Amino acid sequence: MPDKKLLVVLTGAGISAESGLKTFRDAGGLWENHNVLDVASIEGWKRNPELVHRFYDERRKQAFSAIPNEGHRTLARLEKYFDVRIITQNVDDLHEKAGSTNVLHLHGDLFSARSSKNPLLTKFIGDAPLPYGESSGDGGVWRPNIVWFGESVPNMTPAMELVEKAGIFVVVGTSLQVYPAAGLLDYVRPGVPVWLADPNAHEIRVERRVQVLAKPAGQALPEIEQQLLTLFTIAHE
Ligand code: NAD
Numbered sequence: 001m002p003d004k005k006l007l008v009v010l011t012g013a014g015i016s017a018e019s020g021l022k023t024f025r026d027a028g029g030l031w032e033n034h035n036v037l038d039v040a041s042i043e044g045w046k047r048n049p050e051l052v053h054r055f056y057d058e059r060r061k062q063a064f065s066a067i068p069n070e071g072h073r074t075l076a077r078l079e080k081y082f083d084v085r086i087i088t089q090n091v092d093d094l095h096e097k098a099g100s101t102n103v104l105h106l107h108g109d110l111f112s113a114r115s116s117k118n119p120l121l122t123k124f125i126g127d128a129p130l131p132y133g134e135s136s137g138d139g140g141v142w143r144p145n146i147v148w149f150g151e152s153v154p155n156m157t158p159a160m161e162l163v164e165k166a167g168i169f170v171v172v173g174t175s176l177q178v179y180p181a182a183g184l185l186d187y188v189r190p191g192v193p194v195w196l197a198d199p200n201a202h203e204i205r206v207e208r209r210v211q212v213l214a215k216p217a218g219q220a221l222p223e224i225e226q227q228l229l230t231l232f233t234i235a236h237e
Contacts (some may be wrong), residue, residue: 002165002166002167002189002191002192003083003165003166003167004167004168004232005082005083005167005232006082006083006085006162006165006166006167006168007078007082007083007084007085007166007167007168007169007170007228008085008086008087008162008163008165008166008168008169008170009075009084009085009086009087009169009170009171009172010087010088010089010163010169010170010171010172010174010181010184010185011075011086011087011088011089011090011095011172011173011174012088012089012090012172012173012174012175012176012178012181013089013090013173013174014172014173014174014175014198014199014216014217015069015071015072015088015090015094015172015173015217016066016069016072016090016092016094016173017173017216017217018069018070018071018216018217018218019066019067019068019069019072019092019094020062020066021062021063021066021092021094023173023175024036032055032058032059034055036149037149038051038052039051039052039055039056040146040148040149041148041149041150042148042150042151044148045143045148049132049133049143050132052144053129053130053131053132053143053144056110056130056144056146057129057130059091059110060110060111060125060127060129060130061127063091063092063093063094063110064110064111064126064127066092066094067094067097068094068095068097068098069094069217069218070217070218070219070221070222071172071173071216071217071218071220071221072094072095072097072098072100073098073099074221074222074224074225075095075098075100075221076095076098076099076100077225078225078228079099079100079101081228081229081232081234082168082228082232083102084100084102085102085104085162086100086102086103086104087104087106087155087159087162087163087181087184088103088104088105088106089106089107089174089178089181090105090107091105091107091108091109091110091146092109092110093109093110093111104155104158104159104162105155106147106153106155106156106159106181107146107147107153107181108144108145108146108147109145109146110144110145110146111124111125111126111127112124112125112145113125113130113136113142113143113144113145114136114142114143114144114145115136115137115138115140115141115142115143116136116140116141116142116143117136117138117139117140118136118138118140119154121136121138121140122145123142130142130143130144153180153181156180156181159181159184160184160187163184163185163187163188164187164188164189166188166189166192167192168192168193168194168195168228169185169188169192169193169194169195170194170195170196170197170221170224171185171194171195171196171197171198171210172196172197172198172217172220172221173197173198173217174198175198175200175203175204176204176205176206185206185207186207193211193231194209194210194211195210195211195212195213195224195227196210196211196212196213197212197213197215197217197220197221197224198214198220199214199215199216200214201213201214202214211227
């Protein structure tokens with residue numbers, strides 16, 4: 001049974017674009033000028049670990065100094081009225097910086113490292129670079145704590161369970177091309193209102209009826225906020 005006050009939001013790289021962090025689809029399938037499979041696959045890491053570590057060192061530095069935008073802030077504000085749960089494909093921490101308290105990262109995060117042998121062995125590294133080759137003490141080495149293409153996504157199970165209970169579902173800033181995350185939309189119960197916010201919404205194929213706002217997150221999310229507050233007749237302070 002969907003919980004009417006449970007607002008589940010699936011976010012992707014696009015929500016952080018207005019904070020200066022580049023998406024990769026917008027650059028023709030490249031992520032900061034790199035072929036995605038060179039920097040976001042286990043094969044790429046084995047081929048050239050130094051390059052991969054340097055790539056994430058750079059992303060970490062950028063994300064560390066990035067500031068949340070109106071899109072992130074709107075989602076944090078909505079916690080006053082709804083039980084907001086964010087499922088993000090992003091590896092930055094801009095939702096947390098904006099004040100969101102329930103954020104599930106599907107693809108890992110930039111600010112910790114994990115053992116190459118055991119994804120559950122992690123350590124916080126903050127904004128520090130992660131040198132290649134340092135022992136993680138279990139026979140492995142520390143590597144970026146990012147879920148790379150082809151690796152399993154342990155947080156998919158809690159994400160699917162959350163989406164099944166959602167009373168409202170919002171998708172923002174994702175091309176819905178990266179699986180299994182893109183499949184989450186299939187778990188939304190019939191009758192649950194769904195919004196999609198993305199300036200390139202016309203390029204995104206969605207099977208079910210959704211309310212589309214073809215605008216950047218910083219504009220679209222405050223509009224969705226207004227619609228939600230009206231729909232649920234909550235007086236906006
Ligand atoms: P994507 O790059 O495939 O798609 C980004 C989407 O954002 C596109 O549909 C684009 O139209 C949209 N977009 C662009 N500007 C926008 C804006 N201002 N507001 C709203 N939407 C906007 O991203 P994805 O679907 O998240 O998949 C990419 C993968 O790359 C993810 O797994 C993620 O881990 C990783 N990634 C993360 C970051 C980050 O953490 N900030 C940045 C780049 C890539």
